Amino acid sequence: MANSKQIEELKITLAQRKELIEKNIQGSRESIDSLKNSECNDDYDYAEVSSDSFKEGIIANQQSKELKEIEDAIKRIDNKTYGICEMCDESIAIGRLRAKPFAKFCTPCREIYESENN
Secondary structure (H helix, E strand, O other), X not given: OOOHHHHHHHHHHHHHHHHHHHXXXXXXXXXXXXXXXXXXXXXXXXXXXXXXXXXHHHHHHHHHHHHHHHHHHHHHHHOOOOOEOOOOOOEOOHHHHHHOOOOOOOHHHHHHHHHHOO
């Protein structure tokens, strides 16, 4: 189980990642708006703008999911439930939390979750 100092360090990491993702999402929205307002002179231009908009949308959606997971992890820290597997109630290894600070499951439960949800 992570100690309070480690949890505080992970909270800082989460807050920094949250800030970065929020900036990235805003940048993606601005990029999509810019692409929507760009002039298309032919079908090639239209295809390129559509493709770029689609990619930006996918990236923004993925980052929004990660942002939600980070916000949930910060809430778990505040509620003193951070670092406890949501499936088996065992401690999540500090190495796993360092690799993925918003992890909700210990490694064995993550494998079970992924096998059931694929």
